[in-house]
Amino acid sequence: MTTIPTLATRTHAREAAQALAAELSKLLSLPATWLTLGGTLAVNLILATAFTIAGLQGSTGTKSALDIGLASISYAQAGFVILGVLAACSEYTGGQIRTTLTAMPRRALQLSAKHLALAIVVLPAAAITAASGVVLTAAALGDAAVPVTSGHVAAALSGVTAYLALTTLISAAVGALVRQTLAAVVILLGYFFIVGPLLRDHTPAAKYLPDSAGFAMWFPVADNASAVTPAQGALLLTAWTIVLIAVALLGYRRRDS
């Protein structure tokens, strides 16, 4: 009697869990992931030191350890943008994408698992990066710092963490659409560092764009009635992220890879 080979079947939940494990394993085994995260933390600490020295000289206009410690984040976010792009575009250097899609033919599931894995990796990294600057500034300023309530600190830190994580996911979605590391990095950094800030200064509608809405989650904005509140900013940025991931999923399902 020969046994009839049965097709291995697995439940959807198991398939999803395995896809997530596979994506996590790929992300964590890329040296670029660790280099980017480590480099970002180092750059953030250097910039925070610079801002602290400027704060001690009194040229920042504020003595709050929170504001000074978080000022470097608007530059350090470049590292998170790069991480998101690398996670998506590394599939397309050297043909990794064929192996990936042979193992996980359901594309929507695979790309969603990639974004989820990225979120799992980025959340603690973003929290550490955000806290590092504030701790360094608070330690350096000592008694010279303006006291802030712990509730305020927690709100700002969670805002920054969520902002950096969502920005990384947006970058991964754009990376999945563009597929080329350099081009995606140029588009995203050009937007976050040049086009975004300039639009913010000149057009009122720009406050609903992802960068400005995200900034409202943690950056002290001018008090006026039409400004975006932190909660609205978080909602707006989440909506942008979901829309961009949905577009990336659609494109990914319909295009050749």
Place this chain on the structure above:
Amino acid sequence: MRTLAAEASKLASLPSVWIALAAGVLVPSVIAGITASATLGAITRGAKTLAGVDTGYQELAFGVVGVIILGVVGISSEYFTESAESGGGRQVTTSLTAVPSRLRFLLAKISTIAITSALLAITAAATTMGVVQVVLGERAPALGADDVPRLVGVVCYWVYTALLAFGITVLTRHGVIPLAVLIANTSVVTVTYLLTKITPLANYLPDMAGVRMFIRKLADNTVEISPLTGGLVMTAWVTVLLVIAAIAFTRRDA
């Protein structure tokens, strides 16, 4: 001369170079259009009487993003590894087989990038100043003999920035990090500008010194550097970086 033609042909065949050229012209002229119309609104409301002395020039300082991409991609494309099924090769091995003298190869690359950025800078400056003149009309700051050295300064600044980006990428051999650092430093409040808050020496960093060639009024800055000194300081930075890049390029394995 044939090396130069080869480099020009390689550069022109890269899609990212065309994106860089478009960015170099569009970024400053579109921003100049937006700011100029905002200024015009302020003048007609009576909030302001005259457009600033740096109208147009300020925007051209942001336009260097185009030549940054040009300088980075010009050399990082040589090191891009093809996928395994097309042989896993890199352009640089072919290039150095065709032009075995590394110094000659590098000089041809530098010349191609410098000439392209100069042409791009001239086009961008003409477009941006044209936009300012059209939008502001008679309220635009008059272009006179004073502007000739300033516009030459713009061209010098763009060429030098392209060469800085090029020199850094020769050393890193990969485009992402130089692009990230240089684009982040082109933002509205640059990192180098923040450093001038800590030490006045930061005014002699390449970009801070270089913009003195054409920007007359830097916000909140009391250190005076003449346009000529600024240009010389930036020339020195670029020369040192390119010499280091040339030494590294001729001595390392490709």
